[in-house]
Amino acid sequence: xxxxxxQKPHELLAxxxxxxxxxxxxxxxxRMASEHAPRIPEVTAHLVEAGGKRLRPMLTLAAAQMCGYxxxxxxxxxxxVEFIHTATLLHDxxxxxxxxxxxxxxANLLWDNKSSVLVGDYLFSRSFQLMVETGSLxxxxxxxxASATIAEGEVLQMTAATDLKTDxxxxxxxxxxxxxxxxxxxxxxxxxxxxxxxxxVKALFDYGDALGIAFQIADDLLxxxxxxxxxxxxxxxxxxxxxxxxxxxxxxxxxxDEERAFWTRTxxxxxxxxxxxxxxxxxxAKYGTxxxxxxxxxxxxxxxxxxxxxxPDHPIRxxxxxxxxxxxxxxx
Amino acid sequence: xxxxxxQKPHELLAxxxxxxxxxxxxxxxxRMASEHAPRIPEVTAHLVEAGGKRLRPMLTLAAAQMCGYxxxxxxxxxxxVEFIHTATLLHDxxxxxxxxxxxxxxANLLWDNKSSVLVGDYLFSRSFQLMVETGSLxxxxxxxxASATIAEGEVLQMTAATDLKTDxxxxxxxxxxxxxxxxxxxxxxxxxxxxxxxxxVKALFDYGDALGIAFQIADDLLxxxxxxxxxxxxxxxxxxxxxxxxxxxxxxxxxxDEERAFWTRTxxxxxxxxxxxxxxxxxxAKYGTxxxxxxxxxxxxxxxxxxxxxxPDHPIRxxxxxxxxxxxxxxx
Numbered sequence: 001x002x003x004x005x006x007q008k009p010h011e012l013l014a015x016x017x018x019x020x021x022x023x024x025x026x027x028x029x030x031r032m033a034s035e036h037a038p039r040i041p042e043v044t045a046h047l048v049e050a051g052g053k054r055l056r057p058m059l060t061l062a063a064a065q066m067c068g069y070x071x072x073x074x075x076x077x078x079x080x081v082e083f084i085h086t087a088t089l090l091h092d093x094x095x096x097x098x099x100x101x102x103x104x105x106x107a108n109l110l111w112d113n114k115s116s117v118l119v120g121d122y123l124f125s126r127s128f129q130l131m132v133e134t135g136s137l138x139x140x141x142x143x144x145x146a147s148a149t150i151a152e153g154e155v156l157q158m159t160a161a162t163d164l165k166t167d168x169x170x171x172x173x174x175x176x177x178x179x180x181x182x183x184x185x186x187x188x189x190x191x192x193x194x195x196x197x198x199x200x201v202k203a204l205f206d207y208g209d210a211l212g213i214a215f216q217i218a219d220d221l222l223x224x225x226x227x228x229x230x231x232x233x234x235x236x237x238x239x240x241x242x243x244x245x246x247x248x249x250x251x252x253x254x255x256x257d258e259e260r261a262f263w264t265r266t267x268x269x270x271x272x273x274x275x276x277x278x279x280x281x282x283x284x285a286k287y288g289t290x291x292x293x294x295x296x297x298x299x300x301x302x303x304x305x306x307x308x309x310x311x312p313d314h315p316i317r318x319x320x321x322x323x324x325x326x327x328x329x330x331x332x
Numbered sequence: 333x334x335x336x337x338x339q340k341p342h343e344l345l346a347x348x349x350x351x352x353x354x355x356x357x358x359x360x361x362x363r364m365a366s367e368h369a370p371r372i373p374e375v376t377a378h379l380v381e382a383g384g385k386r387l388r389p390m391l392t393l394a395a396a397q398m399c400g401y402x403x404x405x406x407x408x409x410x411x412x413v414e415f416i417h418t419a420t421l422l423h424d425x426x427x428x429x430x431x432x433x434x435x436x437x438x439a440n441l442l443w444d445n446k447s448s449v450l451v452g453d454y455l456f457s458r459s460f461q462l463m464v465e466t467g468s469l470x471x472x473x474x475x476x477x478a479s480a481t482i483a484e485g486e487v488l489q490m491t492a493a494t495d496l497k498t499d500x501x502x503x504x505x506x507x508x509x510x511x512x513x514x515x516x517x518x519x520x521x522x523x524x525x526x527x528x529x530x531x532x533v534k535a536l537f538d539y540g541d542a543l544g545i546a547f548q549i550a551d552d553l554l555x556x557x558x559x560x561x562x563x564x565x566x567x568x569x570x571x572x573x574x575x576x577x578x579x580x581x582x583x584x585x586x587x588x589d590e591e592r593a594f595w596t597r598t599x600x601x602x603x604x605x606x607x608x609x610x611x612x613x614x615x616x617a618k619y620g621t622x623x624x625x626x627x628x629x630x631x632x633x634x635x636x637x638x639x640x641x642x643x644p645d646h647p648i649r650x651x652x653x654x655x656x657x658x659x660x661x662x663x664x
Contacts, residue, residue, distance in 0.1 A: 140464045
């Protein structure tokens with residue numbers, strides 16, 4: 001187990017939780033199989049083995065271990081969380097008509113939209129079976145509520161993304177749906193399955209919630225200021241796709257009539273021409289909205305770190321602390 | 333409460349369960365609302381208020397009432413079952429690229445595929461919250477397993493529908509996925525929530541399973557022999573859409589080499605020309621597969637009726653008996 005200081009926090013977590021994560025990966029492989037419908041493992045293997053960071057299941061194992069849990073259910077819940085995540089990715093790709101995910105062609109491109117919709121449904125149902133196996137009604141309640149928040153957030157994003165009336169509170173709700181709800185459920189169920197005191201369970205929820213929000217705000221900011229080599233995305237993709245994210249929402253809130261007409265044309269009506277992205281970036285610079293967005297991301301990362309104070313003194317707690325820093329470090 | 337003999341069995345059930353069904357409808361209306369995403373109630377109202385027969389939630393209420401249940405959870409479970417059904421309809425319409433459902437334009441035509449996928453996900457998550465509220469792990473286990481059977485069956489159908497290797501056992505599995513799994517879960521959870529003895533719970537499962545299979549086989553048969561005015565479908569839609577259903581599967585199993593080449597061309601390769609449907613019907617007549625399919629449907633309806641013997645003597649039991657007859661009566 002290599003835990004040298006040069007490692008990134010999520011790598012350190014992965015090394016610390018290596019045994020548990022191996023069990024999670026094995027469980028994922030077993031449960032995504034389908035005796036009768038070979039299309040299912042084809043599609044899921046493409047996604048699951050594309051090798052994301054497995055951040056969400058690690059958060060569940062980390063929370064459970066930090067709270068002293070030694071049983072088998074944490075692995076089930078970690079796999080549950082990854083299945084939910086993978087299912088939402090499959091459905092997102094249909095909704096966004098994406099051609100690439102993690103640098104590879106998406107399932108809906110390789111197979112078809114049908115496969116993405118139905119295999120996503122299959123993974124949801126598998127996640128549901130896994131969580132029922134824990135026998136914890138409280139865990140089921142948390143994950144049912146997280147699922148509803150995720151689904152509602154996705155629908156909200158679809159209708160709010162190009163609507164200039166979308167304000168920071170709606171944005172926050174979308175962000176909770178698309179990212180933070182699963183992060184906070186992942187950490188919270190880890191504490192619940194460990195039988196941690198209420199104060200710690202709440203702290204774990206708050207950590208996941210704030211970490212997820214910081215993570216998503218950072219992502220949205222990097223879309224405008226990122227290094228395309230590092231992020232794998234082109235600067236301004238969200239603008240071109242007419243997605244209202246925090247840097248633009250802050251600029252719209254302060255816009256003159258003329259600027260508002262610009263945002264209406266480019267985002268609401270989607271009539272973009274050469275030079276529009278540059279002008280959008282000028283307006284964001286004029287009101288300092290990239291800096292303000294960075295401040296917000298840092299604020300949420302700090303909130304995540306503060307939440308950890310209620311948790312037991314444990315090496316994993318420090319890793320989660322550093323993870324919150326790391327999420328925003330790419331901005332600073 | 334009008335319960336005259338001229339009523340159809342599902343109408344008689346609806347009249348008998350009128351109070352419970354009113355509560356189910358009210359719960360559905362309440363729970364499909366979303367404070368923040370108005371697209372959700374728009375889409376669901378379109379579907380939910382299109383007014384299907386509400387057969388599945390009626391089965392849950394009927395099972396619970398027949399087993400003496402008087403509590404509030406049956407209404408929750410009935411709404412759960414209807415939400416799952418509606419969610420699968422939304423996703424099916426995306427998968428089938430359907431333009432009509434129950435004689436009205438589908439949601440994916442009125443809005444878009446995105447709305448159908450995401451609102452379907454929302455309804456699944458709402459159903460999940462509702463079932464957790466019953467606090468019954470056994471109910472959750474049943475519904476989780478039914479969800480997995482449904483999703484697996486849908487994927488299987490997608491890959492098996494045009495594959496001539498699809499035999500009657502694969503067909504049965506697809507039918508359980510697309511129809512019978514939710515019927516049997518609907519009746520079984522009614523018995524479980526009522527605390528019925530195991531023998532009765534099993535009988536309720538068997539009834540729902542056999543009724544659902546009879547229902548789906550009848551549907552598939554009517555596609556070839558139905559009166560298009562009565563069914564609202566054109567004769568041979570499944571053939572044109574290259575869906576292998578029981579009448580064709582039975583004909584393929586007995587096909588000469590020349591006939592097999594015909595099925596390969598029309599179903600597997602989808603190269604259909606004028607007169608192909610007529611020739612397909614001739615081949616089905618040659619081997620008597622429509623009659624054999626009708627016998628199968630009647631056999632499942634009989635199995636459903638036999639299952640009822642283990643259940644308490646109750647007016648609803650007779651209605652369920654007549655419902656099994658009614659499902660196949662349109663064939664005979």
